[in-house]
Amino acid sequence: MVASVDRQTALRAEAVPAEVTGTGLEIRDSHAGDARLLFDWRRDPVVIRHARHRSEPDWCTHVNWLQRRLQDRDCLLFIVELDGRPIGQVRFDIAGSRAVLSYSVAANHRGQGHARKSLALALQRLDVERPEVCTVRAEVRVDNAVSLGLLYRLRFVRGVGSPTTRESTAQRGLVTLERTFSEQREDLP
Numbered sequence: 001m002v003a004s005v006d007r008q009t010a011l012r013a014e015a016v017p018a019e020v021t022g023t024g025l026e027i028r029d030s031h032a033g034d035a036r037l038l039f040d041w042r043r044d045p046v047v048i049r050h051a052r053h054r055s056e057p058d059w060c061t062h063v064n065w066l067q068r069r070l071q072d073r074d075c076l077l078f079i080v081e082l083d084g085r086p087i088g089q090v091r092f093d094i095a096g097s098r099a100v101l102s103y104s105v106a107a108n109h110r111g112q113g114h115a116r117k118s119l120a121l122a123l124q125r126l127d128v129e130r131p132e133v134c135t136v137r138a139e140v141r142v143d144n145a146v147s148l149g150l151l152y153r154l155r156f157v158r159g160v161g162s163p164t165t166r167e168s169t170a171q172r173g174l175v176t177l178e179r180t181f182s183e184q185r186e187d188l189p
């Protein structure tokens with residue numbers, strides 16, 4: 001157990017991508033006190049437009065959703081902070097060796113490179129905390145050019161999937177992108 005904690009600590013210390021050093025960007029685990037923040041971000045019209053599920057949750061539904069997410073060990077939900085202030089979120093929903101990625105940056109902080117750096121940080125944390133995850137998938141709206149461009153730059157590629165899955169995703173106006181990590185993890189972020 002001690003050895004495992006030491007390994008985690010060591011990996012964490014290494015786990016700051018060079019491009020993030022000195023930018024004031026950090027990620028931390030989310031907690032119940034983030035409910036309002038996450039609710040406001042989720043109700044942003046751009047986030048709703050680009051969401052996989054476009055419904056706008058009410059407060060009670062949101063609080064229950066967050067409570068379930070925080071209790072679920074297969075959900076990693078991170079808050080991105082810039083100089084100690086929250087500016088975005090990154091979430092991984094994990095099933096075995098696969099994780100599904102969702103993320104957003106608050107409207108007044110977009111277009112400044114924060115998403116790219118946050119994703120680099122979050123992928124590092126995922127690697128440290130859940131090394132069994134080999135594939136990260138994102139379902140992106142076909143017209144979400146910023147997110148598609150960003151994920152391609154982070155070396156995500158169009159997911160292969162079965163023809164049936166691809167067709168059903170396309171019918172929902174989504175593109176599936178995937179990134180697979182090698183066991184050596186030399187390729188992060």
Ligand SMILES: CC(C)(COP(=O)(O)OP(=O)(O)OC[C@H]1O[C@@H](n2cnc3c(N)ncnc32)[C@H](O)[C@@H]1OP(=O)(O)O)[C@@H](O)C(=O)NCCC(=O)NCCS
Pocket residue numbers: 046047050102103104105106109110111112113114115116117138139140141144146147149150153
């Ligand atoms: C997608 C999102 C997280 C991007 O956040 P961001 O902090 O603005 O992104 P970045 O500033 O890191 O920019 C990422 C890339 O997109 C480009 N970009 C950013 N805003 C852009 C814009 N309005 N038009 C064109 N390109 C843009 C940047 O130049 C950058 O490209 P580069 O890495 O080649 O320089 C943000 O727009 C958002 O929260 N959108 C709503 C939620 C969403 O779509 N989430 C993803 C669901 S799959």
